[in-house]
Amino acid sequence: MSVLILIDHADGHIKKASFEALTYGADIAQQNGMAAEALLLGTVTDDLATLGKYGVTKVHQAGNTAFNQLDVQVYLKAITEAVNATGATIIVLAHNQTGKALAPGISAALKAGLVAGAIALPDTSNGFVVKKAVFSGKAFANVNINTAIKVISLSPNSYKVTVGQGIATVQELNLTPLPASIKITAVDKVSGDVPLTEADIVVSAGRGLKGPENWGMVEELAKTLHAATACSRPVADSHWRPHHEHVGQTGVQIAPNLYIAIGISGAIQHLAGVNRSKTIVVINKDAEAPFFKAADYGIVGDAFEIVPKLTEEIKKMHNA
């Protein structure tokens, strides 16, 4: 009986969403008197023993470089074998792009109930009930997992990482990869930018900016705050910004610590994508914009005057 946390990595490094998954998995293990162990398929340059500080006692590594690319069929066979070998009964992974590719397959292969996009620890007082966002952020559902083996993917930015003192033992797990089912021919990464779903701070802008040529001040504010940039749907649909920046019900749903919305009116579909943000700031010239009702702080005024001033004031604060 153990909790097995699947570690996601790219370019030799463990992803931030996996540290959240590790802390979350270790807390579930503690809650249920179980051991917390991690599984890493492939190779990384990070020191795996240090994962102990997130609460896992053991890291199983199948260090075959074939696992360094995400091939769902190859991964599923390896994960199923690892679950059988370790006797894990709860499998935890991040609900990021990798987790979305893998979690449903793990669930089907093991016939284990899945909660995709969990946002809190399970409630085990009556069953095994996990809370997740539904209706694209307009509501939450408490979902019971009916099976003995359980799979949970954790929504990014939903669980606070805690760091302790532990050191994990690293154990080689001998898994033979299946022949690849896909061939990856090109990788195109936007370097230097903060991934939207993992960002602590997101600066977002809408039609109020009037045109793509006016995004400089948004990017400048984002840079000053080490924030990711985002946009509303009309902006993405007009190709002012790339579609992966579109947050909302039919775009990306995010839960940053701080969300700054500039020139976005706050349609119900947009709010659905951002209402789990901890603090929301709205800058809009229309005092009647519905977004103000969902905001913690607001300024009614001209974004073209306020945003550069905001960047300047934040720089002043940083230098103080």
Added chain:
Amino acid sequence: MRILVCISKTPDTTSKIVFKDGNTKFDETGVQWIINPYDEWYALVKAIELKEKDPAATIHLITVGSADCEPIIRKALALGGDEAIRINSDSTDSYFIASQIAAIAQAGNYDIIFTGKETIDYNGSSIGGMVAALVNKPYISLAASFALNENTATIIREIEGGEETCELSLPAVISCQKGMAEQRIPNMRGIMAARTKPLKVVEPVAAEALTSIVSFELPVAKAGVKLVAADNVAELVRLLHEEAKAI
């Protein structure tokens, strides 16, 4: 080429979400139903584009739902599906639904199974991945582009902070997102033709529900916005730093 497109009925994106029976059921009163946008705009339209290039291709639609799904199935047929299968069940468990689709997929010998990347009601992003595992076929999630050359598909998928181009041999299961295709509007000829296209109703195969929804909650409303004067931006920075501790 045989294409299976999975479609689901979801509340319109403008719907206000309300629950009933002690927050255990979604209140459908007054709700406008649509085809789940990812299924319609990307999965179905991509299938139609492939058929436009290869008129010999067939597009089958599948939905798991009760009879009230039929208007959205007819709309999908009007857009361009050839025939539809409705599995007569109102289950919301992803594994149960995926098992139904997998049973049809196995029997139908499809080259491509398209799903949307997720539904906008339960947001499980699960059906494609589960179907792929159940029928033991390659799975590409979050596809933003799909091109076919003979039996080889070239797909661009979203990964963290970027995109990856991959190639694979069909058959495969693909979940579709923005970029795949552009939304279309059914024309009158399509709407007329859809009335007579076959819509087969099939009873579900035995499958377990691995999860069950215990209750729903609505987000806690914000306490109220604190407005700062436009000429006092420094005060906003102070509040964000000292009060919200957000910067």
